[in-house]
C-alpha cells in the first residue's frame with residue numbers, strides 16, 4: 001500500500017481460507033477476533049468466510065472487487081488433516097486463494113492463524129505472501145497496519161514475519177480481557193437453526209502441558225492466559241440471546257487450571273434458558289467437584305485424549321497422567337451423563353504390538369460413547385518428537401515438515417492396519 005496520512009483508516013479484507021468440514025464445522029473464531037480488534041483500531045474491515053462459498057475463488061474475487069482492500073489478511077487454520085495413511089495437504093487450496101488475491105489486487109497479503117504459526121517461514125514461502133503474523137493477531141496485526149500506512153519497515157515488530165527475516169517472536173498479550181469479542185454473523189455458515197453447528201468460545205489460551213508431539217506452544221505459548229469467566233459467560237449469554245444454543249470450548253484443556261474451570265461453570269449455570277456445550281479435557285485432575293459443576297452448567301460431551309494405556313508410551317509422550325486417572329475420569333463423566341469421546345494416538349516412540357493391544361483393550365473396557373484411533377504422530381518442528389524422529393532416522397535434521405511427515409514406531413506396519421480394520 002502507498003503510505004498516507006498518519007491517522008487514515010486502512011481498508012482491510014480478511015479472508016478465512018478454511019473450507020474443510022472434516023470432524024466438524026469450525027467457524028473462523030480467530031479471524032473474527034482479529035477483525036474485531038482491527039475495527040476497534042479504527043480500520044475499515046470486510047470479512048469473507050470461504051467455508052460457505054460454492055466457488056471460493058469467485059468469492060475472493062467478488063470480495064476484492066467490493067472492498068478494494070489496501071491490505072489483505074488470510075487466516076490459515078489447517079495445514080493438513082493429520083492422517084498418516086492418506087494425508088491431505090490442505091495448504092494447497094490456501095495457495096489457490098493467495099494466488100487469486102495476488103491476481104486481483106496489488107495489496108500486500110498478510111498470513112496468520114493456528115496452522116500458519118507452526119510454520120511461519122515455510123508457509124510464507126510456499127504461499128508466496130508478503131508478511132505473516134505468528135501467535136495472537138489482535139495486537140500484532142493492527143500494529144502492522146499502522147507501520148504499513150506510515151510506510152515504516154515492519155521488520156522487528158513483535159509477532160511479525162518478513163520474508164528472509166528469520167524467526168519472529170510471537171505476540172501473546174497477557175490480558176485477554178483487553179481484547180474485543182467476535183461476532184459470529186461474520187461467519188458465512190453461522191445459522192442458529194443448524195443442528196450440527198457448535199459455536200466456538202474461548203476462555204483461555206496457552207498450554208503448560210508440554211506433550212512431546214504438540215504444536216500448541218508455538219501457537220499460543222506455554223503460559224495460561226484466562227479471560228474473566230464473567231466476560232466469557234456474558235458472551236455466551238449474548239450469543240444465546242441471538243439464538244445460538246450449542247457451544248464448543250476451544251480451550252486446549254478445559255480443566256486446566258481447575259479454579260478457572262469451576263468459576264466458569266458456576267457462571268454458565270446461571271444462563272437462562274440453559275445452553276449446552278462441549279469441551280476438551282486433559283485426563284489429569286478431573287475431579288468430582290469439577291465434573292458435577294460441568295454437568296450442572298450444561299456440558300453434554302467431552303473429548304478425552306488419553307492416547308495410550310501404556311505407562312511407558314505415556315511417559316515418552318510426556319503425559320502427566322496414568323491409565324487409572326483416565327478410568328476415574330470416565331467413571332465420573334458417565335455418572336453425570338456427560339458423553340465421552342476418547343482418542344487413542346498409536347505408534348509413537350516406545351509403541352509395540354503389545355502396547356497397542358493393551359491400549360485397545362483398555363479403551364474397550366471404558367465403554368466410551370465414541371473412540372477415535374489415530375495411527376502415526378504428525379511431526380511438528382521444534383518438538384521433542386521431531387528431535388526423536390531425527391535420532392531414529394525417520395526424518396533428516398534439515399527436513400521441511402510443512403508437507404506432513406509422521407512418526408511410526410518400527411515393527412508395527414503393516415500389522416497395525418490389519419489389526420485396526422473394522423475398529424475405526
Ligand code: B12
Nearest residue numbers: 020023026030073075078079080112113114133136137250
Ligand atoms: C479446538 C480445535 C479443534 C476443534 C474445533 C471446534 C470448533 N468448533 O471450532 C475440533 C476438535 C473439532 C478440531 C478439528 C480439527 N482440527 Co483442530 N484445533 C483446535 C485447537 C485446539 C484450537 C483452535 C481454535 O479454535 N483456536 C482459537 C482461536 C481464537 O485461535 P486461532 O484460530 O489460532 O486465531 C488466533 C491466531 O491464530 C491469529 N489469527 C488467526 N487468523 C488470523 C488471520 C490473520 C490475517 C492474522 C494476522 C492473525 C490470525 O489471531 C487469532 C486471535 O489471537 C487448535 C490448536 C491450537 N491450540 O490452536 C487445533 C488445530 C487448529 N487443529 C488442527 C487440525 C489438524 C484439525 C483437524 C484437521 C483434525 C482432524 N483430522 O479432524 C480438524 C479440522 C476441523 C475443520 N473443519 O477445519 C491443527 C492444525 C495444524 C495442521 N496440521 O493442520 C491444530 C493447530 C492442532 C495441532 N495439531 O497442532 N480442532
